[in-house]
Amino acid sequence: MEYFEKQLSRQEIYNGVIVKVHLDQAELVDGRVVKREVVEHPGGVCVLPVDENGLCYMVRQFRYPFSKMVLEAPAGKLERSEDHLVCGKRELSEETGLEADEFIDLGATFLSPGYSSEILHIYLALGLHQGSSHPDEGEFLNVEKIPLSKLYEMAMNNEIEDAKTEIAILKAERILALRK
Numbered sequence: 001m002e003y004f005e006k007q008l009s010r011q012e013i014y015n016g017v018i019v020k021v022h023l024d025q026a027e028l029v030d031g032r033v034v035k036r037e038v039v040e041h042p043g044g045v046c047v048l049p050v051d052e053n054g055l056c057y058m059v060r061q062f063r064y065p066f067s068k069m070v071l072e073a074p075a076g077k078l079e080r081s082e083d084h085l086v087c088g089k090r091e092l093s094e095e096t097g098l099e100a101d102e103f104i105d106l107g108a109t110f111l112s113p114g115y116s117s118e119i120l121h122i123y124l125a126l127g128l129h130q131g132s133s134h135p136d137e138g139e140f141l142n143v144e145k146i147p148l149s150k151l152y153e154m155a156m157n158n159e160i161e162d163a164k165t166e167i168a169i170l171k172a173e174r175i176l177a178l179r180k
Helices: 084-096 148-156 163-179
Strands: 006-015 020-027 033-040 044-049 055-063 068-072 075-077 098-110 119-130 141-147
Touching: 044 055, 044 084, 044 098, 044 163, 055 084, 055 148, 055 163, 068 163, 075 084, 084 098, 084 119, 084 141, 098 163, 119 163, 141 148, 148 163
Parallel strands: 044 119
Antiparallel strands: 006 020, 020 033, 044 075, 055 068, 055 141, 098 119
């Protein structure tokens, strides 16, 4: 059986640089009316670049909400109406200076569907070519080369804290293992 909640009203609570926050009234299947808080986010793209030697180009950057440096695959926010592959190519270039011959779509994921509209598109990038990185203004990061096998172990040992990165590592490891 499928269930549906009907939106009755929407009140904008906050309109920020990246997100909007709404407080909705929704009607449940049984007729009760409930409040739903929704964070509207434009979505993003994550790209796991893996070279011919199995090295992944990762970024480590400070993440303000957690007050710590976090190891992640290169990623970034979609601009409104932007194609996610175009965004992925841009973010890969900006953060690592890399371009790729092949982008394999690893799917899209809802990061927190209980309250956020954010959808993250994930790619595996192969056939890498080095250029020069050009991070966004105010973006400071370190690029690290780590073997995919090591990242896989880290993911399985709960040493990767970033969900999009963990998904990319696990899917890429499986796809590349099947290609051998």
